Amino acid sequence: MTDCQHCHKSAKTASANMLCANCRTDYWAMIYQLGHVQLPALRSIMLRQAHIGTPEHTPNKGNAPLPIDTHAQDLIAESEAWLAEQAGKIRAAYAAYDWRKAWYAIISNRHTILNMSTAADDYAALEHITRRNEQALTPEDELIILGTCPKCDSMLTGTPEAESVTCQGCHREWAAPAIKAARDERLWQVRITGTPSDAAKELKRYGLTVSRNLISQWLKRGKLSHATPTKHKRQYVFNLGELAAQLDCHR
Ligand SMILES: [Zn+2]
Ligand SMILES: [Zn+2]
Incomplete structure (x- = not known):
């Protein structure tokens, strides 16, 4: 018995790359979601507007928090880079494909992708990417200010139920409850x-x-x-x- 390299639970049916059956299913669904839903949605947003999130009205200028400002273009670039990298691992020539063809190449090589020696790392990278995409695709009025990144002071936003939050500045991941508690302390100022x-x-x-x-x-x-x-x-x-x-x- 070995531990799954992603969820760290012991997996009876550990495959060569050590992803358990559950993680393989989730990873695959995430890849599907990226090309089927997220990228097309982000691209249509990019066509409609320069960036997502208009600065909100703030009652007083003195200590106005930063406006939510997530650039669709950055998210698209990161998503496409991930697809190109994976496609390139299937066959070097695929790395030059546009995102849609790269995604199709990945989708039609399920076995190769899931059994890749780098699958655990690729999955972790994709999780960060899709979480940021999801956040950008959430209507702005559903996003709240969770707090401030302890490392780089960027504003951290997310949905009210978020358990964790990834900083858009330094890409670190934080536990949302701790970030919110620190925020409430700081609200006294x-x-x-x-x-x-x-x-x-x-x-x-x-x-x-x-x-x-x-x-x-x-x-x-x-x-x-x-x-x-x-x-x-x-x-x-x-x-x-x-x-x-x-x-x-x-x-
Ligand atoms: Zn797992
Ligand atoms: Zn940060």
């Missing part, structure tokens, strides 16, 4: 000036759902000691960390 509704909208970008009514109630009950009124009616300087913490108690 972030202030926003606006109405309870503005504050609620800003929190939503972090995946923190709270209604403007609830924020107004907190204000009335004196629960927000860091919130200070401004000279404008209904406008306050809110501390996002305090709001997040208050929301935490409320849950």
Whole structure:
């Protein structure tokens, strides 16, 4: 018995390259998905617009987080490079194929691809690529700010349920819960000036759902000691960390 090189579970039917049966199935589905769904979708996005993600409206300029800015072109280039590399391993001449022909070559050589000595590494590389693609193909309003990369300070975005997140800057992978916890700590340094509704909208970008009514109630009950009124009616300087913490108690 040997361990699968991908999931590290012991595999009874370890093949030559040490991928277990489950991982072989998942790997194959991912390859299929890349050429069948992701690349065509990314290419049509690229034709429609220069890049995905328009900078969002931010209530105050002072500490506006970076806009989500994932370039479809980079993702396409990385996806195509992966396909070309695999196709080239089947036969050197295939490396020069365009992406669609490369993908077809791969799809029609299942046995060769799955039994390649480099399959575990290729699978890991493909996982990173498809995760980034998936993120870019997720409508922007479903993405939240998970936090900041501890290594390179890039903003990390993902879906609210994401378990892990790959940094687009340094390509490192992080556990989402730890990244979010660090983010909530840092929110204490972030202030926003606006109405309870503005504050609620800003929190939503972090995946923190709270209604403007609830924020107004907190204000009335004196629960927000860091919130200070401004000279404008209904406008306050809110501390996002305090709001997040208050929301935490409320849950
Ligand atoms: Zn496995
Ligand atoms: Zn990073």
